[in-house]
Amino acid sequence: MEQAHIHLDEFARLKSLFHQFDPRVKIVCCLILLVIVVSLRTLAGLLFALLFTSLMIFGSHLPLGRILKRLGFVVPMLVALCLFLPFARPGTPVFKVPLGLFTLTYSWDGLQASAIFFLRLLCGALIVILVTFTTPFHVLLRSLADLQVPLIFIQLIQFTLRYFFVLYDEVIRMFRARRARNFKPARNFWCGRTFSTLGGLLGLLFIRSYERGERVYHAMLARGFQGEIRVLEQFQVYPRDLLLGMSLIVLGVLSLIIDRGGWGWAHFLR
Amino acid sequence: MGALLEVEDLYFRYHDGTPALNGISLSIDRGEKVAILGPNGAGKSTLLLHFNGIYLAQQGKVRVAGEEITRDNETRLREKVGMVFQDPDDQVFSPTVWDDVAFGPLNQGLDRKEIEERVFQALQAVDMWDLRSRAPHHLSHLSYGQKKRVAIAGVIAMNPEVIVLDEPTAFLDPAGQESLMEILAELYQRGKTIIIATHDVDMAAEWADKVIILKGGKILAQGDTMLLVQDTLVKDAGLRFPVVSQVFQRIPSLVVRPLPRTVDEAANAIATLLPDRKEKDNHRIVS
Numbered sequence: 001m002e003q004a005h006i007h008l009d010e011f012a013r014l015k016s017l018f019h020q021f022d023p024r025v026k027i028v029c030c031l032i033l034l035v036i037v038v039s040l041r042t043l044a045g046l047l048f049a050l051l052f053t054s055l056m057i058f059g060s061h062l063p064l065g066r067i068l069k070r071l072g073f074v075v076p077m078l079v080a081l082c083l084f085l086p087f088a089r090p091g092t093p094v095f096k097v098p099l100g101l102f103t104l105t106y107s108w109d110g111l112q113a114s115a116i117f118f119l120r121l122l123c124g125a126l127i128v129i130l131v132t133f134t135t136p137f138h139v140l141l142r143s144l145a146d147l148q149v150p151l152i153f154i155q156l157i158q159f160t161l162r163y164f165f166v167l168y169d170e171v172i173r174m175f176r177a178r179r180a181r182n183f184k185p186a187r188n189f190w191c192g193r194t195f196s197t198l199g200g201l202l203g204l205l206f207i208r209s210y211e212r213g214e215r216v217y218h219a220m221l222a223r224g225f226q227g228e229i230r231v232l233e234q235f236q237v238y239p240r241d242l243l244l245g246m247s248l249i250v251l252g253v254l255s256l257i258i259d260r261g262g263w264g265w266a267h268f269l270r
Numbered sequence: 271m272g273a274l275l276e277v278e279d280l281y282f283r284y285h286d287g288t289p290a291l292n293g294i295s296l297s298i299d300r301g302e303k304v305a306i307l308g309p310n311g312a313g314k315s316t317l318l319l320h321f322n323g324i325y326l327a328q329q330g331k332v333r334v335a336g337e338e339i340t341r342d343n344e345t346r347l348r349e350k351v352g353m354v355f356q357d358p359d360d361q362v363f364s365p366t367v368w369d370d371v372a373f374g375p376l377n378q379g380l381d382r383k384e385i386e387e388r389v390f391q392a393l394q395a396v397d398m399w400d401l402r403s404r405a406p407h408h409l410s411h412l413s414y415g416q417k418k419r420v421a422i423a424g425v426i427a428m429n430p431e432v433i434v435l436d437e438p439t440a441f442l443d444p445a446g447q448e449s450l451m452e453i454l455a456e457l458y459q460r461g462k463t464i465i466i467a468t469h470d471v472d473m474a475a476e477w478a479d480k481v482i483i484l485k486g487g488k489i490l491a492q493g494d495t496m497l498l499v500q501d502t503l504v505k506d507a508g509l510r511f512p513v514v515s516q517v518f519q520r521i522p523s524l525v526v527r528p529l530p531r532t533v534d535e536a537a538n539a540i541a542t543l544l545p546d547r548k549e550k551d552n553h554r555i556v557s
């Protein structure tokens with residue numbers, strides 16, 4: 001915990017097609033893509049979507065190891081889905097678990113449903129990663145403002161993130177101070193002392209971060225912050241951005257056509 | 271020409287009812303080096319926050335270059351008065367050092383070339399140009415002193431006329447304090463007016479043209495550094511004499527008036543007290 005550090009724009013300044021993509025067009029197109037991807041219903045459509053989102057990730061020169069790590073959160077999700085959903089869905093049974101009074105059926109349809117759900121999640125995550133990893137954070141915020149997202153939402157995001165770091169440092173300091181006085185954290189979470197210490201810690205954290213939050217805000221005001229996010233980069237939409245954007249949407253539409261059985265795909269697979 | 275910064279009968283009470291400032295009046299001229307001293311809770315930080323309109327006067331007036339700070343002109347006047355906060359973690363937040371220093375100039379609406387130039391100059395001035403692509407916000411990336419210098423650069427880059435620093439030497443190691451003093455000297459050379467709040471009596475004695483002593487939200491005294499060796503005043507304000515002055519005070523037979531306050535003054539005083547030959551002998555013994 002001590003050494004862990006979070007670096008926001010770690011990969012945002014690499015060079016690739018997606019890094020140079022105008023952020024506003026990128027956001028809009030990827031948003032459309034996201035909506036399409038999560039509305040896909042068949043394995044065929046989703047596999048196609050997975051194919052092109054993965055290709056996009058490859059094309060963006062992002063380090064794959066880090067992306068896989070970032071995707072780690074979907075694994076427990078996958079396990080949970082495969083474990084429980086097939087029991088809940090009626091359909092062709094794969095196997096049955098007799099439990100005396102009733103029998104649990106692990107259904108083929110349920111398994112398929114979990115796969116679809118999982119793929120949606122995966123594709124969605126990949127698209128979000130693509131956008132957030134290839135765009136510096138302040139540029140992202142600026143673009144959202146350009147896209148008429150209300151300033152209040154943008155500031156909310158901005159300050160949440162800003163204060164997240166503040167909070168994170170505060171927590172580390174507080175734990176360090178406690179450890180220095182020989183507090184042994186959480187051998188057993190439900191042990192009364194751990195619990196009350198944790199409660200006290202949370203309260204203190206809240207007060208401290210409130211005070212610090214105010215000072216941080218003052219410091220921003222002192223340097224002329226007026227609520228507006230200004231960036232050095234000049235954005236301009238070039239034909240190449242539109243072209244790239246169009247091709248993303250075409251890919252999305254293609255996956256939708258495949259999904260809805262256009263061109264006899266469905267028959268082909270059956 | 272009027273004073274650069276004027277405070278007139280200023281009162282301020284925090285929303286929880288704490289009366290932090292109780293009738294402060296002072297004026298600071300262009301090119302002055304001012305040290306504000308006083309015990310914890312005297313109201314130093316609160317007063318500084320009034321200098322660039324973070325807090326607006328609840329009663330009384332604060333004027334910058336003859337103009338009273340109000341809601342309408344606070345942004346413009348903030349460009350004249352730069353503020354370096356006590357804890358650099360409160361101030362420094364962008365993904366890289368470079369971006370952080372550019373934050374102020376960006377808010378000023380300068381063009382790209384000008385911003386790049388300003389950031390370069392400011393980072394050079396605090397000797398942080400080589401670390402410009404580091405991430406400043408986290409414990410492990412920059413040392414405290416380095417963060418402090420980034421915070422100062424962030425203010426220098428806005429090119430204000432007045433630079434206000436809240437406890438700039440706190441938590442700095444001796445080398446860090448030394449380099450801070452060099453930065454301040456450099457800024458002074460460039461004609462900036464510098465105001466610091468500090469507990470460091472020795473530093474104030476060495477550095478300041480003018481000291482303002484605060485207690486309980488009131489000004490106990492203001493004047494030159496002679497104030498720092500006034501017995502009752504110093505005791506009242508919870509301060510102490512500068513170390514060099516203490517040395518002279520300890521030896522009653524050594525009547526030097528006024529009491530030396532800086533190392534140079536002390537050295538001179540000692541030199542005049544020593545008969546010529548003895549001084550040479552001393553040197554021989556030492557070396």
Ligand SMILES: Nc1ncnc2c1ncn2[C@@H]1O[C@H](COP(=O)(O)OP(=O)(O)OP(=O)(O)O)[C@@H](O)[C@H]1O
Nearest residue numbers: 284285286288290309310311312313314315316317
């Ligand atoms: N945000 C706040 N809310 C309420 N009271 C405050 C707040 N900040 C400061 N005070 C109170 O106002 C008074 C003046 O505080 P201030 O921070 O200006 O003192 P200071 O001279 O800077 O002290 P220090 O040397 O400890 O930094 C103190 O009594 C303090 O408790």
Ligand SMILES: [Mg+2]
Nearest residue numbers: 314315316436
């Ligand atoms: Mg203070």
